[in-house]
Amino acid sequence: KAGVTQTPRYLIKTRGQQVTLSCSPISGHRSVSWYQQTPGQGLQFLFEYFSETQRNKGNFPGRFSGRQFSNSRSEMNVSTLELGDSALYLCASSLNTASRNTEAFFGQGTRLTVV
Amino acid sequence: GENVEQHPSTLSVQEGDSAVIKCTYSDSASNYFPWYKQELGKRPQLIIDIRSNVGEKKDQRIAVTLNKTAKHFSLHITETQPEDSAVYFCAASMGGSQGNLIFGKGTKLSVKP
Numbered sequence: 522k523a524g525v526t527q528t529p530r531y532l533i534k535t536r537g538q539q540v541t542l543s544c545s546p547i548s549g550h551r552s553v554s555w556y557q558q559t560p561g562q563g564l565q566f567l568f569e570y571f572s573e574t575q576r577n578k579g580n581f582p583g584r585f586s587g588r589q590f591s592n593s594r595s596e597m598n599v600s601t602l603e604l605g606d607s608a609l610y611l612c613a614s615s616l617n618t619a620s621r622n623t624e625a626f627f628g629q630g631t632r633l634t635v636v
Numbered sequence: 637g638e639n640v641e642q643h644p645s646t647l648s649v650q651e652g653d654s655a656v657i658k659c660t661y662s663d664s665a666s667n668y669f670p671w672y673k674q675e676l677g678k679r680p681q682l683i684i685d686i687r688s689n690v691g692e693k694k695d696q697r698i699a700v701t702l703n704k705t706a707k708h709f710s711l712h713i714t715e716t717q718p719e720d721s722a723v724y725f726c727a728a729s730m731g732g733s734q735g736n737l738i739f740g741k742g743t744k745l746s747v748k749p
Contacts, residue, residue, distance in 0.1 A: 554737065556739070562741060563741035566738055577736035630679065
């Protein structure tokens with residue numbers, strides 16, 4: 522079956538702009554998590570959505586937001602972009618239920634560059 | 637907040653040697669501990685995982701051990717090969733069983749032929 526798909530793959534934005542990234546999970550997966558990956562900081566958790574509800578949130582400012590649609594596709598939005606937001610943004614989908622963690626499958630990421 | 641510490645940040649071994657990467661976690665409610673391998677320019681991929689009701693799990697040359705009391709878990713790779721060279725990330729679930737993985741900062745493993 523198709524894997525996790527993220528669009529776009531690459532993005533260049535100017536400081537102050539806003540951006541929307543998209544993630545299509547594996548069919549049947551209802552949990553979608555977003556991570557920011559930067560050199561030296563590893564994978565930092567942004568938020569997780571499950572059945573259209575934000576279930577967990579990491580320690581990022583309110584400029585970072587997300588949502589999930591009824592088909593489990595998810596978007597994340599970053600407003601008022603800063604140079605420090607330049608990073609690889611990864612999403613991961615899983616079958617996660619309320620009682621059990623399962624393998625998270627990652628997309629290839631969106632490389633965001635803020636200039 | 638909750639966090640996962642991973643050591644070492646870089647590890648260089650000779651082909652055929654063993655490699656060990658260690659992680660500690662802070663949330664006593666963590667019950668799921670996956671390890672991911674990320675090759676250069678590629679997405680992270682799961683290589684092995686362990687749940688809190690198990691102390692050790694092995695899959696061919698890879699093994700993971702978990703010490704819940706000490707909140708430690710480790711990845712062991714035996715008979716390393718050049719294709720094992722990559723960045724390895726440990727992770728721990730936070731908030732019990734919900735889908736929130738906190739990752740360590742990664743270990744760059746280099747296996748020299």
